[in-house]
Amino acid sequence: MPLQVPQAAYPYGDLVETNKRRTRDEMEYELLDTGVFNEDRYFDVVVEYAKAGAEDMLVKITAYNRGPEAAELHLLPTLWFRNDWAAWITESNRAASKPDLSQTKAAAGTSAAKATHSLLGEFIFSCEGEVPLLFTENTTNYERLFPGQPSVSLYVKDGINDFVVLGRKEAVNPKKSGTKVAAHYRQVVGPVSRPACVCA
Secondary structure, eight states: OOEEEESSOOOHHHHHHHHHHOOTTSOOOOGGGGTTTGGGOEEEEEEEEEEEETTEEEEEEEEEEOSSSOEEEEEOOEEEOOOOOOTTSOTTTSOSSOOEEEEEOOOTTEEEEEEEETTTEEEEEEEESSOOEEEEOSOOOHHHHSTTSOOSSSSOTTHHHHHHHHOOGGGSOTTSEESEEEEOEEEEEOBTTSOEEEEO
């Protein structure tokens, strides 16, 4: 089943504030109630997976613009390591070393990152098209969640969102390494007759 993604900014603030004002006797204020899907201004996003082997997977993402006119879409196929190296993890469960994702040379017409893990070995995250790869760490943004408490890294897990949505260039690692990476596909997609498709 496709994921339906609005073409306007996601209305987090509206959902939170309106639901705060409602009583237990009132219906919950839902995403559809915000009007963000009015005039069918959304994308249907379909993700398909195919495996050539236990360690060889193809991911195909197709997006359909259901709205009445062309709209810009940012697709961010993402790879990350589960954070099992942080200091707050019990030492008996903590990984011996932190894994790494870093940009690597790729064939013409592609972008790639090398994933290195002490137990799993090495893998390549290869993306169709010469698209920018955005790197950060898969660590919590303590400054956002706990004001006054510094984050462990300059590059936190929501850095890719801040780069794309807020335009904060400093939110991703310019050295092109970390423990989380997203390929940044940016396309203008016409109404439903012309789907956008990327493969990673």
